[in-house]
Amino acid sequence: MSDRNQQILATVAHAYANAPAFARIMKEAGLTPADVQSAEALARVPITSKDRLVEMQQSDPPFGGWLAVAPSQLSRIYFSPGPLYDPQGFDDVNGAEAGKQALLAAGLGAGDIALNTLLYHMVPAGLWLDEALRLAGVTVVPLGPGNSDLLIMVMQSLRANVYVGTPSFLESVYAKTTQFGLTPESLPLRKAFFTAEPYLPAQRAKFEGEYGLHTSQAYGTADLGLVGFEKAGKRGFYLPDTLYVEIADPTTGTPIPDGELGEVVVTTFNRAYPLIRFGTGDLGVIEADEDGVRRIKGLFGRSGEAVKVRGMFLHPNQVRMLSLAFPAIRASAATITRQDNLDVLTIELELHPDATVEVALLAEQVKAAFRDQARLRVDQVTFGTVDASQRTVRDMR
DSSP, X not given: OOHHHHHHHHHHHHHHHHOHHHHHHHHHTTOOGGGOOSHHHXXXXXXXXXXXXXXXXXXXXXXXXXXXXXXXXXXXXXXXXXXXXXXEETTOOHHHHHHHHHHHHTTOOTTXXXXXOSOOSSSSHHHHHHHHHHHTTOEEEEOOSSOXXXXXXXXXXXXOOEEEEOHHHHHHHHHHGGGGTOOGGGSOOOEEEEOSXXXXXXXXXXXXXXXXXXXXXXXXXXXXXXXXXXXXXXXXXXXXXXXXXXXEOTTTOOBXXXXXXXXXXXXXXXXXXXXXXXXXXXXXXXXXXXXXXXXXXXXXXXXSSOEEXXXXXXXXXXXXXXXXXXTTEEEEEEEEEEETTEEEEEEEEEEOTTOOXXXXXXXXXXXXXXXXXXXXXXOEEEESOOOTTSOXXXXXX
């Protein structure tokens, strides 16, 4: 039996015995661990979508029946938009190990000083990348996001040569350099490692061509950690050996051949939180490179309704909950557009006909609620009629 088949067999058996939610999924499908002895047989297990995971956690808090170890064996519990609780066991090194593989492939290592601008609290990204950077021998400056003035000052003082974070934030940093009397060429940055949001071709052309950076990107989710990463001189997301990745038909869940578009479905080998056949909602294509190594060729949108805004997933239920939080609101929707290389989030509200509220005050209250609950800044709140036939979250980028 191959190592990968052995990993799948062990994970399925452990989850079946210790995670009630997974045991229930298997029994409803008429399966036992004896029926899932290989990667090919894993396809018989139904997919669990991110939206379904949210529902399971809400009906069976806090982990929806997916926790497969005693709570005392958890080192951290993250809280992600959805809302979702993401537990991490003391013995779970897969996230940091996958990150290390990605960073080494990006050419980062001993002697580099990295400004980590990913969020360090609540969500996993900042701490995961911090651990991975240290494993790769990189000196880490844990800055977190949001303050480009401070980042420039620290970068100059420490001569930090690596940026880790979202491409849109680095764009805002470069836009600020003239205010400091600097030019992009005078900055000590030489490398950038991007994640948490799409890295657009126009951004790559600017960073690598105009600014002379060596850039790389990684693809991951809060639930799974890092799922794929670029290798120097090659495009597409190569798969770490800490996960098993399939491309499946979004409707049937059946794996589809390499080269065809489908949903990215991931199985973790995480004993504490063994997500098995987890549907990310991302659409992708797997193909082999010139050396025969399989990779995700690219990502081509979402199969579900949730979308990423500035590195954070925005779920439809977070928008719909506004009508529960504010009785004057009859319906709500969100639209994401792009302006000056930045995501713009607009919340559209329809009020009850008899509502008597000060719209300017309500708009500010809605913005504050989004900051607290979804950790997203709302750029604009509009009032009118919300078209119920359209998606609750509309991505117009």
